[in-house]
Amino acid sequence: MSQISRGLENVFIKTTALTYIDGDNGILRYGGFDIDDLVEHTSFEEVIHLMLYGDLPTKVQLQRLKTSLNEAYEIPQQVIDTIYSLPRESDAIGMMETAFSALSSIYGEMWNKNTNKETAIKLIAKASTVTANVLRAKEGKKPVIPESSDSFARSFLSASFARTPTNDEVKAMDAALILYADHEVPASTTAALVTSSTLSDMYSCVVAALAALKGPLHGGAAEEAFKQFLEIGEPERTEEWFKKKILEEKSRLMGFGHRVYKTYDPRAKIFKRYAQKLSERSNEARKYFEIALKVEELGIEKFAEKHIYPNTDFFSGVVFYSLGFPVYMFTSLFALSRTLGWTAHVIEYVEDQHRLIRPRALYIGPLKREVIPIELRG
Template sequence: MKIHKGLEGVVVSETKISSIVENQLLFAGFNIDDLVAERVQFEEVIFLLWYLRIPTNQELKKFRQELSSQMAISDTIITCLKIQTRQNLHPMSVLRSTISLLGVFDPNAEATDERSTYLQSIALQAKMPTIIAAYARLRKGLDPIPPRNDLSIAANFLYMLTGELAEDIRVEAMNQALVLHADHDLNASTFTARVCASTLSDVYSCITGAVGSLKGPLHGGANEKVFDMLKEIDSENLNVEDYLNQKLDRKEKVMGFGHRVYKTEDPRKKHLKKLAKELTTITQKEQWYFLSCQVERYLKETKGLIPNVDFYSATVYHCMDIDSDLFTLIFAMSRVSGWLGHINEQKKEDCLIRPRSHYIGPKQLKYSELNNRMQSGGMEA
C-alpha cells in the first residue's frame, strides 16, 4: 500500500470550479489576473463559482438583491455573539459556533432539495460578513451596525465595522482581497467541506467543518501569525536576518511562506503585495510594507522560500484597521463562496469520500482478563 502523506499529489475528484495550471489560478476557466485587472466584483465571482459562468447584468442585479435581503442577522444570533465575547475564545471558534447556530435556527436546515440548498447557500454567504462585523464591535462594547441594501459586500463589511462609508480605495482593496481568496483548488478546508458533503450531510454542517479546518495556522490561520511575527520584529526593533535565522534554527515554521502546490510563486501574492504598498502609503504605515519586503527578500535569497497568499494579506487587512485575530474570519468570508460551490458539486457527484489508512501498530495481541492482567502486567503478545 503506497502512502501519500497528507494526500500530496493525490487527485480525488473532478471539478469545474477552479484549477491551478502552470502556476496560474483559474476560476471556472477565468484567470484571476484578468479578474483583478477587470476589477470584477466579488458578487460576480460568487455567481461564477456557483454557476460556472459570468452573470448577465439582469442576473447579477437579481443575485445581489437576493444576497442583500439575507444579510441581516437576528437578535438571537446577536445575543449568542455577545455570550461568545468572553476572554480567550478565538474569533474563529466564535464564527464556527455561530455558523452552526444558523442551522439550528433555520427551520428548513435539513431540507436537501435544490431550492432549499440554494436558499441556505445565499443565507450563509450573505450573513458571514454581518456576523464577523457584529462580533468585532460587540467585543469592544459597541452595538452592531445593520447592513445596508445599497452597498456591495466589500463596502457593506467595512461600513458595518465602523458605521462610516469607506473610501473607494479601501473598498476596492477589500473587494480584490475577497476575489483572490474566493477559491483555490482542493485546499484543506474545501476538502473538509467536500468530505462532509459526500456523506450527504446538510450545508450548515459542511460549512461548520470547513471553518474549523480553515482555523488552523497551517491553513487560513497563517495570516494572523504573519502579522504577529511582523509586530514582534517591529516592536522589539529586531534585526530581520537574525530573527529569521534563529527561528529557522529552532525548526520553527515561518508563516506565510511556502506552499504545497506552488513552487515558484503564488499567483495571488503579487496582487496583494501591490495592495499592501498602496494601502501602507495612504495610511502612512509604510514600515509594515518595507518590513514585509525585507522578510520576503531574505527568505527567498537564502532559503528559496516564496510568500503565499497569507503573507501580504496580513498587511492589507492591518491597513484597514482590522484586528489581526479577525484576519482568518475575512478569509472565511471570501472562501465560503468556493466552499458552497464545491458542496453542490460534490453532492451531484454522489460519491462517498472514504480513503484508507495503513496500520502500523502491534498485531495479534491476546486479551487477558482483568485479574490476570493486573498480575501479569498487561496484554501478552
C-alpha cells in the same frame, strides 16, 4: 501493500470546473478567468455568480444576485445573542464556528438541486453579518446588520466599522474577497466535502471548514505571518530576527511555502500591490509593509532553491491591517470570502459526483491478542 499518501498529496477527490491551479507556473484561474483579470475587472458578486452559475453575470443577473444578498443579511436574534454572549477574548474563528453551528440548527435544510445555489447565496450574506458582528462583539460594540448597498464589500466594511468606507477601501476589500474566494481543495474545503459526503447540511459543512481553516498551516497563517512583522518591530531589525528565528531556531517562515505552488503564489503578487498602496495611508502600516518586503527578500534568498515562496497569506495581513482590522480578524476575513469556495465545491460534489467519503487506514498494530483479565495483568 496498499499505498499511503501522507497528507493526501496528489490524491484527486473530485473533478471541478471552479478553479484551476498550475503550481509550477504560478497560474490561478476561476472558471477559466485569470485571477488578475477578475480582481482588475470584476467584483466579488460577479465571482459569486461565476462560481455558482458557471459564468460571469449579465447586468440583469448581477442586479438580481445583489438583491438576493442584500435581502439575506438578517440573521436570527438568537444567533446575534449567541455571538455577543461569548467572552470578548474568545477566538474569532471559534466564534464564527459557534454562530454557524447555531445557523445550521435553524437553516440546516436538506440538499435540493432547485435551491442549493440560493441557499449558498444566503449563507454568504449571513457570513458577512456573522463576521462583522464577531469583530464588533470582540471590540465591545453593539450588534449591526449590514445594510443594502451596491457592493458586498461596502456593506461589510460599513457594518464592521460603523462608518462609510472610502472607494479605495471598498476596492481593496473586494479584491481580498476575490483573491481568497476559492483554491480548489485545500484542507478546509476537503473538510467541507467530507461533511457534505454524508449529506449533512451546507451550514454544517461551513462549520467543519472553519475548524480546518483556523490552523496556522492553513488560514491561520495570515495572522502568524503578520505577527512575525509585529515581533520584528522595526525594518532594521529584520536581518537579526531572520538569522535567529529562521536560520538558527529553524522556525517555519509563516506565509511562505505551499503544497501546490512551487513558485510565487499569484495571489501574493496582487496582495503585495494592494499592501503597498494601502499602507501608504499610515506610518505604522508602511513600516510593517517595509518589514514584510525585507522578510520576503531574505525568505526567497534562503528558500527559493527548495521552491518555497510567499503564499497568499504573506501580504494579505498588511492589507487587512491597513483597512483597520485587528490581527485576530485576519482568518475570519479569509473565511468570509471562502464561504463562496466551500459552498460552490460542496454543491458541485453533492449534485454531480456524490459518494460517501470514507478512506481506509492501514492497520499496523498487533494482529491478534488474548485479553488477560485485569486481576491477572500484574
